[in-house]
Amino acid sequence: DGGITQSPKYLFRKEGQNVTLSCEQNLNHDAMYWYRQDPGQGLRLIYYSQIVNDFQKGDIAEGYSVSREKKESFPLTVTSAQKNPTAFYLCASRRIYSDRSYEQYFGPGTRLTVT
């Protein structure tokens, strides 16, 4: 089955600790994205990458870091510098040069709770 996997589904951390969220896709998509979703709010873009070893900051990149060493993988690290890290994190991917390049495919999300 092709798709996007995010692990774990639920994650709990103590304040001050860095945590890495996993995102893997086997769709052979070029671009990958990380979004944050808070209750009653839409998706806010954290980082995105259109090609291996390259990525761009989104609207709320402060306190987060990413890497794109492989086409299939785009892990997100939530650092201790992120002031309010508790949220639902969604990973997405997209094929750039196709007739359906407008469509983003989303993973199931990781709910991070920091106390």
Place this chain on the structure above:
Amino acid sequence: QKEVEQDPGPLSVPEGAIVSLNCTYSNSAFQYFMWYRQYSRKGPELLMYTYSSGNKEDGRFTAQVDKSSKYISLFIRDSQPSDSATYLCAMSAHTNAGKSTFGDGTTLTVKP
């Protein structure tokens, strides 16, 4: 001011009702308009897509885009309890540009 504003809801309707979900936007460069459906605690999935102005119909769903008014709508006919979800509008200027801008979502509940 946000680039994309979505009617906040929540919306609660009886089964069989016609539902109208709406978004307005300010960026005249937007050409690609999407509606995503998100069930509770799940990732969004693409429901409808429209390029530029016009209407698009898919079963009980109709997407409308009015670029002159910078206004888009999603209509659901004969709504079902299984339509209960959060609906997110999304827009982008170019499909290869990388980014889409999302509305905040409208949560719909269809009561049997």
